[in-house]
Amino acid sequence: MIDLKNVSRIYQIGSGKVFALNKATLHIDEGEFVSIIGPSGSGKSTLMNIIGCLDTADSGTYLLDDIPIEAYTETELAKIRNRKIGFVFQSFNLIHKLTAEENVELPLIYQGIGKAERKSRVAEALERVDLTKRSRHLPSELSGGQQQRVAIARAIVTRPSLILGDEPTGNLDSKTTEEIMDIFHELHAHGNTIVLITHDQEIAEQASRIVHIRDGKLSEVSV
Template structure:
């Protein structure tokens, strides 16, 4: 059975004006990502990869071209639809973890489920499952300052797992970690991929990028598929 496209960008451009200068962050970029794939998007700083992540994650919109999410053009979704997609269908994982400092690991993982109005008993089960999956079941009462960088990133991954998204979108998830801890986090992504999840990983690190099943390179807003 043919797998469906989750993400398709056709001839997408995004232009920013900085003073008198026009910067094409994306320049007629096209790509397709199918359900269940593990894809890395690699490029140097300023290449356009963060802009692409923002468009894929429905955090920004393209100036030209078309973005299809689950086969539907993005412009067909209402603002409420997009908010629901960001909250339920996409699991965001960021370089800086984006944890709330005065909340415990358990409370950080629970927060998006509260926004989704998931009943308390079901929330607790989802949170517990997610924290066990990232091997932090015994650290659930710890706040971010009481956790290492790798543990904080595991909490961030657990927070994404708990919402049961169809897509994990990770922006430089190993960027603030030492190499050994980064390898542990990548092992988690491989486990998620082996379980059937779709993963798009944005990185500037070649050693991280080559671990994906497919590599897409981006430079000066131009996209190039890399054959393996």
């Protein structure tokens, strides 16, 4: 499903160059649960942005479902992000003026899906994260864990095959972290491919594969 070969991403800082990714090679099969762990500044988020088609590499190749990403136009990449990939971020990235169900509905509106189907899918997604009773609450009326549940519902409402989590438990207490990880395990059990970016070893160890990243270089660890 995901195949990166010798991928580098270089940033120019002053007169010098910094390798956010340095010839990174990574293969992830459909249906895997992989964690990518590393310290701050190691290149984790850059790697996720490339996997999620939010950024492009300076060199190397990235095949998503056997198709080179560079073959897609920006419009096509936007469609891939909206239909094939679900994103869950540490900061939730909810729109504060919209209710939980309105936040979850947004990706479906972008897809041009009709109102009746949108309503059905939103209800299904919120039920999967056990948030049906809070569907009409604003983010400010929800706890951090509940906001992250809304973010997960928004990520899965388009029925993506790949879910990318960028430190999705980073702002949560231990009990809420456990609840959110239970949801990720359930999504994995239902066939989703999960790639989880984290700095937390305990979170990383819940995946079936651990990939370490440091100074833009990847190394695999057996679980």
